[in-house]
Amino acid sequence: AAALPVVINTWAFRTAAETAWRVLESGGSELDAVERGCGQCEIDQCDGSVGYGGSPDERNCMEKIFFGAVAGLRRVKNAIGVARKVIEYTKHTLLVGESASLFAVRMGFPYEDLTTQKSLSLYSEWLNQSCQPNYWKNVVPDSSKSCGPYKRPEKVTYKEEQTSSQRSVHNHDTIGMVVIGVNGTVASGTSTNGAVHKIPGRVGDSPIAGAGSYADSTAGGAAATGDGDVMMRFLPSYQAVEYMRMGTDPTVACQKVISRIKKYAPKFFGAIICANTTGSYGAACNKIPGLTQFHFIVSSPLLSRPTEQA
Numbered sequence: 059a060a061a062l063p064v065v066i067n068t069w070a071f072r073t074a075a076e077t078a079w080r081v082l083e084s085g086g087s088e089l090d091a092v093e094r095g096c097g098q099c100e101i102d103q104c105d106g107s108v109g110y111g112g113s114p115d116e117r118n119c120m121e122k123i124f125f126g127a128v129a130g131l132r133r134v135k136n137a138i139g140v141a142r143k144v145i146e147y148t149k150h151t152l153l154v155g156e157s158a159s160l161f162a163v164r165m166g167f168p169y170e171d172l173t174t175q176k177s178l179s180l181y182s183e184w185l186n187q188s189c190q191p192n193y194w195k196n197v198v199p200d201s202s203k204s205c206g207p208y209k210r211p212e213k214v215t216y217k218e219e220q221t222s223s224q225r226s227v228h229n230h231d232t233i234g235m236v237v238i239g240v241n242g243t244v245a246s247g248t249s250t251n252g253a254v255h256k257i258p259g260r261v262g263d264s265p266i267a268g269a270g271s272y273a274d275s276t277a278g279g280a281a282a283t284g285d286g287d288v289m290m291r292f293l294p295s296y297q298a299v300e301y302m303r304m305g306t307d308p309t310v311a312c313q314k315v316i317s318r319i320k321k322y323a324p325k326f327f328g329a330i331i332c333a334n335t336t337g338s339y340g341a342a343c344n345k346i347p348g349l350t351q352f353h354f355i356v357s358s359p360l361l362s363r364p365t366e367q368a
């Protein structure tokens with residue numbers, strides 16, 4: 059379908075889609091729509107894992123060649139709002155960690171505890187499952203010992219790197235959104251808590267330009283979700299936009315991006331959405347057990363209300 063404007067977002071995050079659409083209807087810019095749409099997910103804690111009360115976080119926000127992102131932001135809820143301030147008030151692209159939080163505070167965002175009952179119980183459940191290697195590589199935990207979180211066991215034996223994703227496919231913790239305005243202006247953004255039980259310091263794909271999302275008003279926009287540790291090596295959002303620039307149909311562009319990653323990581327968990335400046339859109343995912351269908355939401359004048367597709 060091609061009619062403008064178009065709002066497309068990852069997963070069945072309906073309130074985000076509706077918020078972004080309302081922003082456009084009331085005369086807001088494409089970037090406003092992305093910021094408020096993704097921001098709605100931060101408020102709603104979409105799927106229990108975007109926004110506060112999840113594991114540490116990362117996000118981004120971009121328009122044309124403007125890009126602003128924060129990663130490893132702590133104790134600030136509205137990360138995509140902070141990313142927007144990076145665009146508006148700085149010449150930088152990416153701020154990280156406690157210093158990013160400090161920047162947020164200087165911009166007037168509240169600095170607060172983001173822990174919730176849910177995040178506490180997620181954490182204590184995980185603590186009780188002894189010796190989970192999680193994101194460590196080449197480590198087989200010694201089952202006779204309790205490893206505790208983030209501790210590389212003293213006694214290690216080596217094994218092949220896991221090719222399958224360690225992430226649960228039910229762990230949809232990223233909203234990615236692409237907005238194409240009536241005049242073809244493109245904006246995109248993401249917000250996520252990243253990977254659950256990650257090694258502190260980990261930054262995923264979401265706040266990285268061209269990985270988590272990409273937007274270019276001369277071609278289109280794209281946003282990715284899934285195993286960022288694998289996906290960010292391929293800059294999938296940039297690749298999808300470049301395919302569309304060459305005239306590739308958005309669905310085919312998404313499929314090509316996914317199959318390229320698949321060549322190197324056959325079992326990776328991930329999906330991508332994209333839309334071009336005429337309003338045509340597409341999506342693709344890697345079909346793995348547990349993710350046979352990837353849901354996303356499209357809003358356009360051709361659809362009476364935000365429509366979930368798979």
Ligand code: SD4
Pocket residue numbers: 229230231232250251252253262263264282283284285286287
């Ligand atoms: C990450 N890409 O930090 C994110 C996670 C995600 O659905 O998209 N989950 O790796």
